[in-house]
């Protein structure tokens with residue numbers, strides 16, 4: 001009888017162990033759901049969601065460097081990120097960190113305590129444009145984007161509008177530094193006002209002489225000019241690394257999310 005009980009126990013353990021192994025194996029996605037890697041993570045085969053999370057990480061950290069467009073397999077992921085809750089949650093987190101820092105800054109009160117904002121994907125969102133242009137999966141079309149800018153209909157990024165107004169109340173002098181060109185000044189001012197922004201000290205746009213410069217050089221030169229005028233650049237908000245790198249950099253720079261395009 002004791003031998004029978006041991007035998008039954010062994011059978012039970014064998015069945016349990018087989019089921020347990022299978023349940024572990026089954027947590028990995030079925031083979032047909034796996035797609036080949038086309039860039040990151042070497043040659044590992046990983047599912048799209050995982051691949052695209054990692055792709056976005058490399059883009060936001062600038063590990064990816066200059067890239068031309070969103071990989072085809074990540075268009076759905078980017079659309080969901082930008083139009084769902086994640087993009088606004090990330091933007092709110094950046095605004096919170098920016099504000100926490102801003103509150104620690106001792107302002108001199110001479111009007112030269114500056115905070116610089118970029119415009120596109122920083123103060124204004126071009127998501128309505130990219131919704132009809134493949135969410136960054138298409139090669140950028142300058143004429144088509146310029147037409148969108150002229151319409152002056154880009155909405156504010158709510159977190160940035162909140163930060164902007166709080167910084168203004170704290171006493172910062174707000175300076176806008178954008179890669180948009182002088183010919184877009186009127187449309188840009190109108191769009192900013194329509195979106196709820198006001199009272200900026202200066203709106204700096206690319207002049208003809210800036211045309212051939214990279215964004216990093218153009219923006220660094222303009223920040224240097226501001227410093228030469230006596231401004232102290234305490235903070236700088238932008239969605240591109242080229243908003244923040246180079247020289248005459250701010251004491252603290254804050255990177256907003258942008259998995260749709262990169263500007264050198």
Ligand SMILES: [Mg+2]
Nearest residue numbers: 118120121239
């Ligand atoms: Mg931008």
